Amino acid sequence: MEEKIEQLLNEFPDKIKNAKTLKDCDMLFLELYGKKGHLTLLTREFRNLDKNLLQRIRPKFLSVKNLEIDLNKRKEEIREEGYRKLESEKLDLEEIASPASPDRNDGRRKGHLHPTTIFMQEIVELFKKLGFQQYDAPQIDTDYNNFEVLNIPPEHPARDLWDTLYINSKFEIRNSKLLLRTHTSNSQIHIMREFKPPIRMMVLGRCFRYENLDPRHEHTFDQFELVYIDKGLSMANLQFLSEYFLKHMFGQEIKVRLQPGYYPFTEPSAKILGECIFCKGSGCKICGGVGWLELAGAGMIHPKVLENGGVDPNIYSGIAWGVGPARMAMLKWGIEDIREFLKGDLKFLQKF
Numbered sequence: 001m002e003e004k005i006e007q008l009l010n011e012f013p014d015k016i017k018n019a020k021t022l023k024d025c026d027m028l029f030l031e032l033y034g035k036k037g038h039l040t041l042l043t044r045e046f047r048n049l050d051k052n053l054l055q056r057i058r059p060k061f062l063s064v065k066n067l068e069i070d071l072n073k074r075k076e077e078i079r080e081e082g083y084r085k086l087e088s089e090k091l092d093l094e095e096i097a098s099p100a101s102p103d104r105n106d107g108r109r110k111g112h113l114h115p116t117t118i119f120m121q122e123i124v125e126l127f128k129k130l131g132f133q134q135y136d137a138p139q140i141d142t143d144y145n146n147f148e149v150l151n152i153p154p155e156h157p158a159r160d161l162w163d164t165l166y167i168n169s170k171f172e173i174r175n176s177k178l179l180l181r182t183h184t185s186n187s188q189i190h191i192m193r194e195f196k197p198p199i200r201m202m203v204l205g206r207c208f209r210y211e212n213l214d215p216r217h218e219h220t221f222d223q224f225e226l227v228y229i230d231k232g233l234s235m236a237n238l239q240f241l242s243e244y245f246l247k248h249m250f251g252q253e254i255k256v257r258l259q260p261g262y263y264p265f266t267e268p269s270a271k272i273l274g275e276c277i278f279c280k281g282s283g284c285k286i287c288g289g290v291g292w293l294e295l296a297g298a299g300m301i302h303p304k305v306l307e308n309g310g311v312d313p314n315i316y317s318g319i320a321w322g323v324g325p326a327r328m329a330m331l332k333w334g335i336e337d338i339r340e341f342l343k344g345d346l347k348f349l350q351k352f
């Protein structure tokens, strides 16, 4: 018995000192104090021992028992070492991607613009050449500017075309609720209030809808819209703008046609169809077998809307012309799911 205790006192202080991890410490604890640990087994033998012997080995036994204190100290040290190590490690948020790209000689990967941004810049450059200026309209706007002024009164069935996100706030402007704009067409009224015709403006920006998300619908998306107001504009100008855009995007050979459409703020309204770029008009799965794809929407601004903006519809006419940049990019680059654009997945983004 005495020898056994001596042996433990010789072995364990070193074992504890050399423990490298918290797990090592736990294993040592079990070796001593566990169900079949040395100390547990020793205690069981005590009742068979002579009282004098017990008296004699007591101090040494207590020393072994106190090894628990050393063990706890060692655990504390290991934790401290861990914290110090964490503090000394620098977290480099600047660069997380690997392998390094060869196009930078400092070994860091070179970033690039988001695919929709690249696409939108291309559209802006294209219409700049025709004298259009960029205009920024608010993304949070009033129900009045987003709907009413565009010929969509409250409770009108046409409102069902837009699943709208209203802002839960008591704050109203001129008794009109606030909402996240459902389209860039809210810009029409801002533009007409701010400028006198002739007007050539283009608006590009985020729009929001309460959508059921699927590969073709996203709650947050970009729209591009032209607001063109001048004397003597007609559907012929609208056809020209459509061809100008689609020929640039998909090549000179693309055929473009207009089909009657419906928007409450334009009259007449048109869907702009391009000959399917996948099957060249013979009919395929993507175009639903018809050989044409709906690529943009447009129309002559409704006289009532012009009037609401303080423009005399007897003198001027206007064209509103819009396109979804994400939808264009999907067609051009063969992207199947619109949700890819906002996911932030590097695997997707690095393809561009």
Ligand SMILES: [Zn+2]
Pocket (backbone or CB within 6 Å): 276, 277, 278, 279, 280, 281, 282, 283, 284, 285, 286, 287, 288, 289, 291, 292
């Ligand atoms: Zn097709």
